[in-house]
Amino acid sequence: MPKDEAGVLSEIKRNYILRKLKEGQRGDGRTLTAFREISITTNYIPRSAGSAYVKLGRTKVVAGIKVESGEPFPDTPNQGVLTTNVELLPMAFPTFEAGPPNEGSIEIARVVDRGIRESKMIDLESLVIEPGKKVWIIFADIDVIDFDGNLIDACTLAVVSALRSAIVPGSKEGSKDFQLPVRSLPISVTMVKIGDEIVADPDLEEEQLSTARVTVTTTEDGHIRAMQKGDTGFFTLDEIRKAIKISSNTGKQIREKYFQ
Amino acid sequence: MGTASDIKLIDENGLRIDGRSPTELRPLKIETDVLDRADGSAYIEWGGNKILVAVYGPREAYPKHTQDIDKAVIKARYNMSAFSVDERKRPGPDRRSVEISKVISEALQAAVMVEQFPRAQIDVFIEVLQADAGTRIAGLTASSVALASAGIPMRDLVVGCAAGKVDGKIVLDLGKEEDNFGQADLPMGILARSGKIVLMQMDGDLTEDEFNQATELIMDATRRIYEIQREALAGKYRAMAIERGGE
Amino acid sequence: MAEIKQIVMPGDPIDSSLGKPRNGVYKCGDQQFCSEYFGIVQISDQSIDIVPFAGPYFPRRGDKVIGKVIEVGPSMWTVDINSPYYTLLHMNDTPWRANAGNIKKLLGVGDYVYAKVMTVNEIKESWITLKDVGLRKLEGGHITSIPAPKVPRIIGKGGSMVNMIKDATSTRIVVGQNGLIWVDGEPENVMTAISAIKMVEREAHTTGLTDRMQKYLEEIRSEKNGNSI
Numbered sequence: 061m062p063k064d065e066a067g068v069l070s071e072i073k074r075n076y077i078l079r080k081l082k083e084g085q086r087g088d089g090r091t092l093t094a095f096r097e098i099s100i101t102t103n104y105i106p107r108s109a110g111s112a113y114v115k116l117g118r119t120k121v122v123a124g125i126k127v128e129s130g131e132p133f134p135d136t137p138n139q140g141v142l143t144t145n146v147e148l149l150p151m152a153f154p155t156f157e158a159g160p161p162n163e164g165s166i167e168i169a170r171v172v173d174r175g176i177r178e179s180k181m182i183d184l185e186s187l188v189i190e191p192g193k194k195v196w197i198i199f200a201d202i203d204v205i206d207f208d209g210n211l212i213d214a215c216t217l218a219v220v221s222a223l224r225s226a227i228v229p230g231s232k233e234g235s236k237d238f239q240l241p242v243r244s245l246p247i248s249v250t251m252v253k254i255g256d257e258i259v260a261d262p263d264l265e266e267e268q269l270s271t272a273r274v275t276v277t278t279t280e281d282g283h284i285r286a287m288q289k290g291d292t293g294f295f296t297l298d299e300i301r302k303a304i305k306i307s308s309n310t311g312k313q314i315r316e317k318y319f320q
Numbered sequence: 321m322g323t324a325s326d327i328k329l330i331d332e333n334g335l336r337i338d339g340r341s342p343t344e345l346r347p348l349k350i351e352t353d354v355l356d357r358a359d360g361s362a363y364i365e366w367g368g369n370k371i372l373v374a375v376y377g378p379r380e381a382y383p384k385h386t387q388d389i390d391k392a393v394i395k396a397r398y399n400m401s402a403f404s405v406d407e408r409k410r411p412g413p414d415r416r417s418v419e420i421s422k423v424i425s426e427a428l429q430a431a432v433m434v435e436q437f438p439r440a441q442i443d444v445f446i447e448v449l450q451a452d453a454g455t456r457i458a459g460l461t462a463s464s465v466a467l468a469s470a471g472i473p474m475r476d477l478v479v480g481c482a483a484g485k486v487d488g489k490i491v492l493d494l495g496k497e498e499d500n501f502g503q504a505d506l507p508m509g510i511l512a513r514s515g516k517i518v519l520m521q522m523d524g525d526l527t528e529d530e531f532n533q534a535t536e537l538i539m540d541a542t543r544r545i546y547e548i549q550r551e552a553l554a555g556k557y558r559a560m561a562i563e564r565g566g567e
Numbered sequence: 568m569a570e571i572k573q574i575v576m577p578g579d580p581i582d583s584s585l586g587k588p589r590n591g592v593y594k595c596g597d598q599q600f601c602s603e604y605f606g607i608v609q610i611s612d613q614s615i616d617i618v619p620f621a622g623p624y625f626p627r628r629g630d631k632v633i634g635k636v637i638e639v640g641p642s643m644w645t646v647d648i649n650s651p652y653y654t655l656l657h658m659n660d661t662p663w664r665a666n667a668g669n670i671k672k673l674l675g676v677g678d679y680v681y682a683k684v685m686t687v688n689e690i691k692e693s694w695i696t697l698k699d700v701g702l703r704k705l706e707g708g709h710i711t712s713i714p715a716p717k718v719p720r721i722i723g724k725g726g727s728m729v730n731m732i733k734d735a736t737s738t739r740i741v742v743g744q745n746g747l748i749w750v751d752g753e754p755e756n757v758m759t760a761i762s763a764i765k766m767v768e769r770e771a772h773t774t775g776l777t778d779r780m781q782k783y784l785e786e787i788r789s790e791k792n793g794n795s796i
Contacts, residue, residue, distance in 0.1 A: 161415075163422045170419050178523045274520070284531060287506075287522035290422075292429040294516035297535055304528055360621065378623055378651040389690055431577075433593070433603060438690045440651045468577055471622020471714065473603035475593070476578035513578045553605050554574045557620070557772055 069268045077269060081257050087265060093306050095261040098318055100217065102225040110226025110240065114218040117263055118208035123218035124201055125226045127240075129233055132188075132195040140187025141197040144173035146204065146215055153207040169202070171288045172215045172248070175277030176200075178285040179246035182223065186241050189233050196228055198240070209263040212275050212288075216248040217318075245319055246285060247311035248277040251303050258299060260306055274300065276307035280315065284308075327501055330487040337498065342491040345541055346452075350462060350552035352469045358445075360470025362552070364462035367495055368452030371459050373466040378440035392437035396425040396444040398459055404451045420456045421446075427509040427519035428463060433473040442472065453499035454482050457507045460519060465549050476514060477549055479542045482507040483534035485524060490533040492541055506534050512546040515539060572607040572772050575617060586610050591617030606716070607772045620772065624650045624715035624745040626693040630684045633705065633743030634695065636674050642667040644674055646682070649712060649745045652691045656682065660696035679705040679749065681741055705741070708751035711761050713768040715746035720771040721764060728767065728777060735784035736760040759787055 077087045084092060096117030105111035110125035132139060146169040148156045161169070176182070187196035200219045204211060226240040252262040252270035259266060267273075271293025277286040284304060289295065295303070329337050336342070346367030355361035358374035381387040398420040402411050413421070428444060444466065446459040457480030464478035484494040485504035494505055504524025510517055526534065575581070581592055581600045585608075588600040592615070595601035602608075604619035626632065626648060634646035634654065642665075644656045656674075658665035663673050674680065682695040682702055697703065713721060721742055722729050733740050738752035738760045748764060750757045766783060770776055 163418050166415050166418045167422055170415060174523050178525065282527070284522065284526045284528070285524070287520060288423075289517065289520035290426060292426045294430050294511065294518045295520075296516060297539070300517060300520065300535075301528075301532070304531060308528070359623075380652055437651055440691075468605035469621065471604060471606070471619040471716065473591070473593075473619075473622075474577035475595070475601070475603075477576060511578070550576055553576065557574060 069265055073265060074269060077265060078255065081254055086259065088263070092257060093260045093310060095310065095314065096263070098217065098314070100221050100318060102221050109229065110222045112218045112221035112225065114214055114221065116210060116214040116217065116261065118206060119210060119214045120206035121214045121218045122203045122205060123215070123222040125222045126199040127226065127228050128197050128199070129189055129194055130197045132192065137192040138188055139184040140195045142173070142177060142182060142184065142200065143197070144169045144200045144219065146172070146202045148204050152204045167290065168211050168215055171212050171275055171286065172219055174286040175216055175246045175248050176219060179244045179277065179279045181220070181242050181244045181246055183241045183243055207264065209267045210250050210261050212250045213248050213261060216246065216277070220246060244279045245315055246277050246279055247314050248275050249307035249310045250275040251306060253293060253295060253299065258303060258306070260310060274303050276304050278308045278311045282308045327497065328487070329498055329501060330489055336486070336491060338495050342489060343537055345493045345544065346495060348545065348548055350465055350548055352465055352552050360466045362462040362466040362469065364458050366454065366458040368450060369448070369455055369458045370450040371455065371462055372447045372449060373459065373462040374445045375442065375466045375470040375472070377442040378437040380439060381441035386441070387439040389438055391434040392440040392442055394425050394429045394432060394434065394442050394444065396421050396428060396446060396463065398424055398446045398456065400448040400451055404448045423519050423521065424456065424460050424463065427460060427478055428467065430518040431464065431474045431476055431478045431511060432467060433475065436473055453494050453496045454507065456480070457482050457509065460509050461545060461549065465552055468553055476511040477546060478509050478518060479512050479545045479549065480507065480509050480519070481538045481541050481545055483537045485526060485530060490530055490537065492537045508538050510542050512542060572609065572774065574607055575602040576605050577602060581615055583615065586613045586615040589614040589616050591619065619716045621714040622716055624648065626650055626654060626684045626687050628684055628687055630744040632682060632684060632695065632745040633710070633741065633747035633749055634680055634682060636676055636678045636680070639671045639674070639676060642670065646680065646695060649715065649747050652693065654693045654695050656680070656695050656697065660685065660694070660698055662698055674704060679710060681705055681743065681749070705749050708749050709757050709761070711748050711750065711764060713746050713748065713764065715744070717768055717771045718742060718744055718746055720776065721748070721767050723777060728780065731780060731784065732760050732763045735788060736763070
């Protein structure tokens with residue numbers, strides 16, 4: 061990507077996108093609620109317990125699952141542990157810097173984690189080796205390798221896909237290896253507000269033009285499992301209601317198209 | 321949300337574990353100008369929460385590369401003191417407090433007229449001395465009062481309020497047990513007069529219909545909390561005038 | 568009873584039938600103005616201003632301010648004027664003959680100046696000057712501060728309030744528009760003057776303050792006379 065694209069959007073581009081939006085169209089021809097093309101490759105890293113390489117338009121992320129035995133948290137002695145971490149790699153964008161996670165990557169990881177956790181996707185109670193002493197710990201790590209907007213949804217898709225393909229190494233603890241038990245299929249849909257319009261799956265240019273962001277994660281039953289508003293603008297209550305509807309419809313479409 | 325349990329959180333009369341009705345707030349009290357050094361400050365007690373907020377600035381942002389030539393940057397720092405929870409909390413920021421600091425900063429930035437202060441930063445230090453449930457919305461509510469008392473121009477006051485789901489019912493302002501064993505929590509930050517939503521997070525399990533019920537409770541309670549914020553700010557100036565008149 | 572001026576919060580609508588909305592308001596609807604501040608409504612010259620109870624000082628060209636030197640460069644001083652932004656004083660904008668690289672002996676860190684704001688640009692960078700009548704380095708005395716929005720109350724109509732305090736306490740007082748105030752005189756008198764200034768700060772939002780101040784200063788004076796007998 062040319063360096064100048066990493067900074068502020070040019071006036072010409074800005075006006076073009078805004079004009080298109082007024083006609084109900086996106087700069088790249090999408091409708092307001094349409095996602096970019098999604099591609100999911102599972103078992104991308106065979107050495108991990110489960111993995112997925114996800115492309116969401118030009119945004120690319122790799123999720124890898126590692127499963128290790130360890131101690132449970134004291135307040136949940138009879139549950140396995142899930143931890144999610146996102147690395148914004150310097151290779152993904154000119155202004156990303158190496159180093160400890162910043163507030164941006166922490167927020168993404170926590171929103172992704174919340175969506176999966178609250179959807180009860182993983183049956184953590186089935187991940188106990190020795191009650192109160194030893195449980196399976198699921199590490200979900202995500203490398204962001206190419207950035208063109210909407211990391212929350214790309215990362216959720218990647219972790220969900222990787223978890224669905226993950227094998228727990230039970231043989232290391234005296235039993236058999238087994239497929240990680242999953243019970244639901246959470247899909248997050250992130251939308252931003254540009255002017256008065258709500259658009260789903262924003263690319264980087266749209267993110268730069270937007271004033272506020274909202275993520276709604278739903279499960280197959282259409283229930284809301286996690287939400288997060290971000291950025292310094294605002295939403296009206298009607299806009300949030302609309303966003304919830306968009307998320308549950310789009311979530312359904314994504315499940316049908318990519319997870320059958 | 322927390323794990324399922326056998327604890328009954330709503331009794332046969334529809335009352336909650338602390339005796340409240342589903343639409344009732346926990347006791348709420350706000351004071352302003354509780355710190356001398358800060359440019360503005362506030363103290364809030366909300367249920368068992370005890371939270372201090374100090375505002376410093378606007379002041380020139382340092383280091384210089386953090387300056388925005390067009391506007392001030394709001395840096396809220398949400399921090400839980402070591403003694404604020406049952407088990408000692410290791411001091412310093414963890415991932416949870418980094419995220420909360422971010423969403424509170426963004427919510428306040430929506431209310432403050434940051435464009436009046438190019439190159440500046442406004443620090444909002446939120447110290448949770450005792451944590452019950454709902455510390456982020458209590459901290460946000462107090463932060464907006466502290467900013468107003470510091471004379472910082474704002475479009476509106478920000479009110480924080482939450483609703484959630486407990487024993488399958490939608491209730492206002494979760495208490496500690498309800499937060500631990502409930503089925504959903506929906507904290508929101510709202511511009512008091514316009515009703516615009518500047519902070520929203522949710523975790524748990526809500527249907528669309530339940531979300532609408534929850535926001536109805538929140539919007540209604542926002543008015544009550546807003547009155548308490550106004551009284552915290554204006555009350556002492558009125559009291560002073562009456563005192564003077566009594567001479 | 569001391570009457571209180573109308574208190575407003577950020578976002579409160581302003582009744583524009585009382586005058587033309589001017590300072591401390593923003594447009595919050597087609598025909599509607601709202602307050603930016605927690606403060607009081609003040610109506611003068613058919614205009615409505617919202618005066619905040621507290622808040623930062625913003626340099627405006629021509630303001631006379633009191634500032635504290637916080638850094639000395641080769642040819643410039645950085646001066647803290649109780650504002651979000653530091654200001655700069657160049658050696659050529661002083662009445663002194665200065666040599667670049669050796670200006671520390673003229674003004675050092677911690678020294679106070681009474682200066683005039685010369686220019687302010689759109690990103691709030693400003694420069695001050697000492698070249699005008701009455702501008703100078705402030706020697707001795709005591710510095711106190713009040714929120715800048717309350718400076719007009721300390722000065723009073725045509726300087727009435729500050730002159731009353733000066734006369735009653737036999738002190739010299741310089742009020743900077745940025746809220747810093749320099750008071751010089753006998754230590755005891757300085758303390759009395761400062762307590763009078765603090766009273767104005769506390770009660771700036773009430774009416775009838777001039778009368779109450781007169782009473783307060785008279786009481787102090789008679790107490791002092793009584794004690795000295």
